[in-house]
Amino acid sequence: MTEVYREDHPEYGDSAPGDERLDGSGVAQGIAGYLVGLVLALGLTGASFYFAAGHALWAPGIAPSLVALAVGQMGVHLVFFLHITTGPESTNNVLALAFGVLIVFLLIAGTLFIMSTLNHNMPQMGEIISMQR
Amino acid sequence: MSTVDTPLPFDPYQVGRARVDNPARGHGAGGPAAKRVIVAYGFWVFLLSDIIMFSAFFATYAVLAGATNGGPGAREVFDVRNVGVETVFLLLSSFSCGMASLAAGARNKPAFYASMAVTFLFGAAFLTLEMREFVGLIQASNGPSRSAFLSSFFALVGCHGAHVTAGLVWLLVMIAQVFAKGFRPEILRRTLCFSLFWHTLDIIWVALFTVVYLLGVLP
DSSP states (O other), rough: OOOOOGOTTTTSOOTTTTOOOOOHHHHHHHHHHHHHHHHHHHHHHHHHHHTTTTTTTTTGGGHHHHHHHHHHHHHHHIIIIOOOOSSGGHHHHHHHHHHHHHHHHHHHHHHHHHHHHHHHHSHHHHHHHHHEE | OOOOOOOOOEEEOOOOOOOOBBBOOOOOSSSSOOHHHHHHHHHHHHHHHHOOOOOHHHHHHHHHTTTTSSSOOOOOHOOOOHHHHHHHHHHHHHHHHHHHHHHHTOOOOHHHHHHHHHHHHHHHHHHHHHHHHHHHHHHHTSTTTSOOHHHHHHHHHHHHHHHHHHHHHHHHHHHHHHHOOHHHHHHHHHHHHHHHHHHHHHHHHHIIIIIIIITTTTO
16 A cells, blocks of 8 residues: 655645745745735735825724724735635634634723723712712 | 555544545644644744733723823824834835745745845834834823823833844844854744744734724824
Protein backbone atom coordinates (compact mmCIF):
# COMPACT_ATOMS: atom_id res chain seq x y z
CA MET A 1 0.00 0.00 0.00
CA THR A 2 1.65 3.21 -1.12
CA GLU A 3 0.19 5.90 1.06
CA VAL A 4 1.40 9.47 0.79
CA TYR A 5 1.55 11.21 4.15
CA ARG A 6 1.14 14.84 4.93
CA GLU A 7 4.60 15.40 6.38
CA ASP A 8 6.02 15.16 2.89
CA HIS A 9 3.53 17.67 1.54
CA PRO A 10 3.45 20.85 3.64
CA GLU A 11 0.91 22.34 1.25
CA TYR A 12 -1.70 20.18 3.00
CA GLY A 13 -2.85 20.35 6.60
CA ASP A 14 -3.46 23.30 8.91
CA SER A 15 -1.75 26.58 8.15
CA ALA A 16 -0.14 28.92 10.66
CA PRO A 17 -1.79 32.31 11.15
CA GLY A 18 0.21 34.83 9.16
CA ASP A 19 1.37 32.23 6.68
CA GLU A 20 -0.04 32.63 3.22
CA ARG A 21 -0.54 29.61 1.00
CA LEU A 22 0.69 30.69 -2.40
CA ASP A 23 0.16 28.73 -5.56
CA GLY A 24 2.27 29.60 -8.54
CA SER A 25 4.73 32.49 -8.55
CA GLY A 26 5.14 32.98 -4.80
CA VAL A 27 6.78 36.33 -4.14
CA ALA A 28 5.03 38.35 -6.85
CA GLN A 29 1.67 36.97 -5.75
CA GLY A 30 2.52 37.76 -2.12
CA ILE A 31 3.46 41.37 -2.92
CA ALA A 32 0.25 41.76 -4.91
CA GLY A 33 -1.79 40.53 -1.92
CA TYR A 34 -0.15 42.98 0.51
CA LEU A 35 -0.57 45.81 -2.05
CA VAL A 36 -4.31 45.10 -2.37
CA GLY A 37 -4.56 45.09 1.42
CA LEU A 38 -2.67 48.39 1.72
CA VAL A 39 -4.81 50.11 -0.93
CA LEU A 40 -8.06 48.87 0.68
CA ALA A 41 -6.89 49.88 4.17
CA LEU A 42 -5.79 53.35 3.01
CA GLY A 43 -9.11 53.79 1.18
CA LEU A 44 -11.19 52.79 4.21
CA THR A 45 -9.09 55.02 6.49
CA GLY A 46 -9.50 57.94 4.08
CA ALA A 47 -13.26 57.38 3.95
CA SER A 48 -13.43 57.31 7.77
CA PHE A 49 -11.57 60.61 8.14
CA TYR A 50 -13.55 62.18 5.28
CA PHE A 51 -16.92 61.25 6.79
CA ALA A 52 -15.80 62.22 10.30
CA ALA A 53 -15.00 65.72 9.02
CA GLY A 54 -18.73 66.08 8.43
CA HIS A 55 -18.84 66.16 4.64
CA ALA A 56 -21.19 64.18 2.51
CA LEU A 57 -23.21 62.39 5.19
CA TRP A 58 -26.40 63.01 7.12
CA ALA A 59 -25.18 63.86 10.64
CA PRO A 60 -26.87 61.03 12.62
CA GLY A 61 -25.52 58.52 10.09
CA ILE A 62 -21.86 59.43 10.64
CA ALA A 63 -21.21 57.38 13.81
CA PRO A 64 -22.71 54.09 12.52
CA SER A 65 -20.87 54.42 9.21
CA LEU A 66 -17.56 55.07 11.03
CA VAL A 67 -18.09 51.87 13.04
CA ALA A 68 -18.94 49.95 9.86
CA LEU A 69 -15.82 51.27 8.10
CA ALA A 70 -13.64 50.30 11.09
CA VAL A 71 -15.07 46.76 11.17
CA GLY A 72 -14.50 46.48 7.42
CA GLN A 73 -10.92 47.69 7.76
CA MET A 74 -10.23 45.18 10.56
CA GLY A 75 -11.50 42.48 8.18
CA VAL A 76 -9.16 43.73 5.45
CA HIS A 77 -6.23 43.57 7.90
CA LEU A 78 -7.16 40.05 9.01
CA VAL A 79 -7.44 38.71 5.47
CA PHE A 80 -4.64 40.51 3.64
CA PHE A 81 -2.05 41.03 6.43
CA LEU A 82 -2.70 38.24 8.94
CA HIS A 83 -3.97 35.78 6.29
CA ILE A 84 -6.82 34.50 8.46
CA THR A 85 -8.96 33.04 5.68
CA THR A 86 -12.14 30.99 5.44
CA GLY A 87 -10.31 28.02 3.93
CA PRO A 88 -10.42 24.63 5.70
CA GLU A 89 -6.70 24.85 6.59
CA SER A 90 -7.42 27.97 8.66
CA THR A 91 -10.34 26.57 10.70
CA ASN A 92 -8.46 26.56 14.03
CA ASN A 93 -7.29 30.15 13.57
CA VAL A 94 -10.81 31.34 12.74
CA LEU A 95 -12.32 29.48 15.72
CA ALA A 96 -9.80 31.09 18.11
CA LEU A 97 -10.59 34.48 16.58
CA ALA A 98 -14.34 33.89 16.94
CA PHE A 99 -13.90 33.07 20.64
CA GLY A 100 -11.80 36.21 21.14
CA VAL A 101 -14.43 38.35 19.42
CA LEU A 102 -17.13 36.81 21.64
CA ILE A 103 -15.22 37.70 24.83
CA VAL A 104 -14.48 41.22 23.55
CA PHE A 105 -18.18 41.70 22.77
CA LEU A 106 -19.28 40.40 26.20
CA LEU A 107 -16.72 42.58 27.99
CA ILE A 108 -17.51 45.84 26.19
CA ALA A 109 -21.30 45.41 25.87
CA GLY A 110 -21.54 44.10 29.45
CA THR A 111 -19.52 47.01 30.86
CA LEU A 112 -21.56 49.62 28.99
CA PHE A 113 -24.85 47.96 30.02
CA ILE A 114 -23.92 47.64 33.69
CA MET A 115 -22.52 51.17 33.97
CA SER A 116 -25.51 52.79 32.23
CA THR A 117 -27.95 50.87 34.46
CA LEU A 118 -25.94 51.90 37.50
CA ASN A 119 -26.00 55.57 36.45
CA HIS A 120 -29.72 55.33 35.75
CA ASN A 121 -30.46 53.92 39.24
CA MET A 122 -28.20 56.33 41.11
CA PRO A 123 -29.98 59.29 42.73
CA GLN A 124 -28.91 62.68 41.44
CA MET A 125 -26.29 64.61 43.42
CA GLY A 126 -28.90 67.05 44.72
CA GLU A 127 -31.07 64.23 46.05
CA ILE A 128 -28.13 62.74 47.98
CA ILE A 129 -27.43 66.09 49.61
CA SER A 130 -31.09 66.61 50.54
CA MET A 131 -31.24 63.07 51.98
CA GLN A 132 -28.33 63.88 54.30
CA ARG A 133 -30.10 66.86 55.79
CA MET B 1 0.79 14.43 -7.11
CA SER B 2 -0.22 10.83 -7.59
CA THR B 3 -3.61 9.83 -6.22
CA VAL B 4 -3.81 6.66 -4.19
CA ASP B 5 -5.95 4.01 -5.84
CA THR B 6 -6.45 1.72 -2.87
CA PRO B 7 -9.82 2.19 -1.09
CA LEU B 8 -9.69 4.30 2.03
CA PRO B 9 -10.33 2.62 5.39
CA PHE B 10 -13.58 3.54 7.10
CA ASP B 11 -12.46 6.48 9.25
CA PRO B 12 -15.16 9.16 9.34
CA TYR B 13 -13.54 11.26 12.10
CA GLN B 14 -10.08 11.07 10.61
CA VAL B 15 -8.50 9.66 13.74
CA GLY B 16 -5.92 7.89 11.62
CA ARG B 17 -3.17 9.58 9.69
CA ALA B 18 -4.69 11.49 6.86
CA ARG B 19 -3.57 10.80 3.35
CA VAL B 20 -2.94 13.40 0.75
CA ASP B 21 -6.06 12.45 -1.23
CA ASN B 22 -8.18 12.82 1.92
CA PRO B 23 -6.36 15.22 4.16
CA ALA B 24 -9.36 16.44 6.21
CA ARG B 25 -7.69 19.76 6.83
CA GLY B 26 -8.46 21.71 9.94
CA HIS B 27 -9.59 18.66 11.92
CA GLY B 28 -6.26 17.79 13.48
CA ALA B 29 -5.86 14.66 11.39
CA GLY B 30 -2.53 13.53 10.05
CA GLY B 31 -0.47 13.45 13.22
CA PRO B 32 1.06 16.42 15.02
CA ALA B 33 1.16 19.67 13.10
CA ALA B 34 4.42 21.26 12.02
CA LYS B 35 6.22 23.21 14.75
CA ARG B 36 5.80 26.43 12.76
CA VAL B 37 2.01 25.95 12.83
CA ILE B 38 1.96 25.16 16.57
CA VAL B 39 4.16 28.13 17.52
CA ALA B 40 2.20 30.60 15.38
CA TYR B 41 -1.13 29.26 16.67
CA GLY B 42 -0.01 29.65 20.27
CA PHE B 43 1.14 33.19 19.55
CA TRP B 44 -2.21 33.90 17.83
CA VAL B 45 -4.01 32.81 21.01
CA PHE B 46 -1.75 35.15 23.04
CA LEU B 47 -2.54 38.02 20.65
CA LEU B 48 -6.28 37.37 21.04
CA SER B 49 -5.86 37.53 24.84
CA ASP B 50 -3.98 40.80 24.33
CA ILE B 51 -6.93 42.09 22.30
CA ILE B 52 -9.24 41.09 25.18
CA MET B 53 -7.05 43.11 27.56
CA PHE B 54 -7.32 46.08 25.19
CA SER B 55 -11.11 45.66 25.12
CA ALA B 56 -11.14 46.25 28.89
CA PHE B 57 -9.27 49.54 28.32
CA PHE B 58 -11.74 50.41 25.55
CA ALA B 59 -14.70 49.70 27.84
CA THR B 60 -13.15 51.86 30.57
CA TYR B 61 -12.61 54.69 28.10
CA ALA B 62 -16.17 54.41 26.76
CA VAL B 63 -17.58 54.66 30.30
CA LEU B 64 -15.35 57.58 31.35
CA ALA B 65 -15.25 59.55 28.07
CA GLY B 66 -17.79 62.07 29.37
CA ALA B 67 -16.27 62.43 32.86
CA THR B 68 -14.26 65.57 32.15
CA ASN B 69 -14.60 67.11 35.65
CA GLY B 70 -14.91 70.59 34.17
CA GLY B 71 -11.75 70.08 32.12
CA PRO B 72 -11.43 69.87 28.34
CA GLY B 73 -13.39 67.26 26.39
CA ALA B 74 -12.39 65.18 23.39
CA ARG B 75 -13.16 67.96 20.90
CA GLU B 76 -10.85 70.45 22.65
CA VAL B 77 -7.77 68.21 23.00
CA PHE B 78 -7.64 65.99 19.88
CA ASP B 79 -5.91 66.93 16.63
CA VAL B 80 -7.49 64.70 13.95
CA ARG B 81 -4.99 65.70 11.24
CA ASN B 82 -2.12 64.43 13.41
CA VAL B 83 -3.99 61.13 13.94
CA GLY B 84 -4.47 60.74 10.18
CA VAL B 85 -0.72 61.06 9.59
CA GLU B 86 -0.04 58.56 12.40
CA THR B 87 -2.47 56.10 10.79
CA VAL B 88 -0.80 56.35 7.38
CA PHE B 89 2.62 55.76 9.01
CA LEU B 90 1.34 52.66 10.79
CA LEU B 91 -0.33 51.27 7.65
CA LEU B 92 2.86 51.74 5.61
CA SER B 93 4.94 50.05 8.32
CA SER B 94 2.47 47.14 8.31
CA PHE B 95 2.89 46.84 4.54
CA SER B 96 6.69 46.84 4.72
CA CYS B 97 6.46 44.28 7.55
CA GLY B 98 4.58 42.08 5.06
CA MET B 99 7.41 42.65 2.58
CA ALA B 100 9.86 41.53 5.30
CA SER B 101 7.94 38.25 5.82
CA LEU B 102 8.01 37.63 2.06
CA ALA B 103 11.76 38.35 2.04
CA ALA B 104 12.26 35.93 4.94
CA GLY B 105 10.23 33.31 3.05
CA ALA B 106 12.46 33.81 0.00
CA ARG B 107 15.61 33.73 2.27
CA ASN B 108 16.62 37.11 0.82
CA LYS B 109 18.72 38.88 3.45
CA PRO B 110 19.18 42.33 1.79
CA ALA B 111 15.43 42.61 1.10
CA PHE B 112 14.71 41.49 4.68
CA TYR B 113 17.03 44.10 6.23
CA ALA B 114 15.69 46.85 3.93
CA SER B 115 12.00 46.18 4.61
CA MET B 116 12.59 45.74 8.36
CA ALA B 117 14.44 49.08 8.39
CA VAL B 118 11.51 50.76 6.60
CA THR B 119 9.12 49.13 9.09
CA PHE B 120 11.21 50.50 11.96
CA LEU B 121 11.33 54.02 10.51
CA PHE B 122 7.56 54.27 10.00
CA GLY B 123 6.92 52.74 13.44
CA ALA B 124 9.33 55.20 15.06
CA ALA B 125 7.69 58.09 13.17
CA PHE B 126 4.30 56.97 14.50
CA LEU B 127 5.65 56.81 18.03
CA THR B 128 7.27 60.25 17.72
CA LEU B 129 3.97 61.84 16.69
CA GLU B 130 2.18 60.11 19.56
CA MET B 131 4.81 61.25 22.08
CA ARG B 132 4.52 64.81 20.72
CA GLU B 133 0.76 64.69 21.27
CA PHE B 134 1.21 63.40 24.84
CA VAL B 135 3.86 66.01 25.70
CA GLY B 136 1.65 68.76 24.25
CA LEU B 137 -1.30 67.66 26.38
CA ILE B 138 0.76 67.40 29.57
CA GLN B 139 2.37 70.82 28.99
CA ALA B 140 -1.11 72.32 28.60
CA SER B 141 -1.81 70.80 32.07
CA ASN B 142 -4.15 68.26 30.47
CA GLY B 143 -2.17 65.27 31.74
CA PRO B 144 -3.67 62.00 32.97
CA SER B 145 -4.37 63.48 36.41
CA ARG B 146 -6.66 66.21 35.00
CA SER B 147 -9.85 64.14 34.70
CA ALA B 148 -11.13 60.57 34.47
CA PHE B 149 -11.56 61.10 30.72
CA LEU B 150 -7.88 61.98 30.30
CA SER B 151 -6.75 59.18 32.65
CA SER B 152 -8.55 56.57 30.54
CA PHE B 153 -7.33 58.21 27.32
CA PHE B 154 -3.68 58.09 28.41
CA ALA B 155 -4.11 54.51 29.67
CA LEU B 156 -5.66 53.25 26.40
CA VAL B 157 -3.50 55.09 23.87
CA GLY B 158 -0.40 54.74 26.07
CA CYS B 159 -0.94 50.98 26.28
CA HIS B 160 -0.96 50.79 22.48
CA GLY B 161 2.13 53.02 22.37
CA ALA B 162 3.90 50.73 24.85
CA HIS B 163 3.11 47.78 22.59
CA VAL B 164 4.55 49.65 19.58
CA THR B 165 7.69 50.44 21.59
CA ALA B 166 8.10 46.77 22.54
CA GLY B 167 7.52 45.85 18.89
CA LEU B 168 10.29 48.22 17.75
CA VAL B 169 12.74 46.62 20.20
CA TRP B 170 11.66 43.16 19.01
CA LEU B 171 12.15 44.29 15.39
CA LEU B 172 15.78 45.29 16.08
CA VAL B 173 16.36 41.98 17.87
CA MET B 174 15.03 40.07 14.84
CA ILE B 175 17.36 41.99 12.49
CA ALA B 176 20.29 41.14 14.79
CA GLN B 177 19.28 37.47 15.01
CA VAL B 178 18.96 37.10 11.23
CA PHE B 179 22.33 38.86 10.88
CA ALA B 180 24.04 36.62 13.44
CA LYS B 181 22.31 33.28 12.83
CA GLY B 182 20.75 33.46 9.37
CA PHE B 183 17.32 32.15 8.37
CA ARG B 184 17.30 29.11 10.65
CA PRO B 185 13.88 27.52 11.33
CA GLU B 186 13.56 28.96 14.86
CA ILE B 187 14.53 32.44 13.60
CA LEU B 188 11.89 32.16 10.87
CA ARG B 189 9.29 31.19 13.50
CA ARG B 190 10.22 34.28 15.53
CA THR B 191 9.92 36.57 12.51
CA LEU B 192 6.48 35.05 11.81
CA CYS B 193 5.40 35.80 15.41
CA PHE B 194 6.81 39.34 15.11
CA SER B 195 4.83 40.03 11.93
CA LEU B 196 1.66 38.71 13.59
CA PHE B 197 2.29 41.05 16.54
CA TRP B 198 2.91 44.06 14.29
CA HIS B 199 -0.19 43.49 12.12
CA THR B 200 -2.34 42.99 15.24
CA LEU B 201 -1.18 46.34 16.64
CA ASP B 202 -2.48 47.86 13.41
CA ILE B 203 -5.91 46.27 13.95
CA ILE B 204 -6.04 47.69 17.49
CA TRP B 205 -5.08 51.12 16.13
CA VAL B 206 -8.02 50.98 13.67
CA ALA B 207 -10.41 50.49 16.61
CA LEU B 208 -8.54 53.18 18.53
CA PHE B 209 -8.59 55.99 15.98
CA THR B 210 -12.26 55.30 15.24
CA VAL B 211 -13.54 55.08 18.81
CA VAL B 212 -11.29 57.60 20.55
CA TYR B 213 -10.49 60.23 17.94
CA LEU B 214 -13.10 60.18 15.14
CA LEU B 215 -16.16 59.38 17.25
CA GLY B 216 -14.77 61.63 20.02
CA VAL B 217 -14.65 64.79 17.91
CA LEU B 218 -18.07 64.28 16.24
CA PRO B 219 -20.36 67.26 16.84
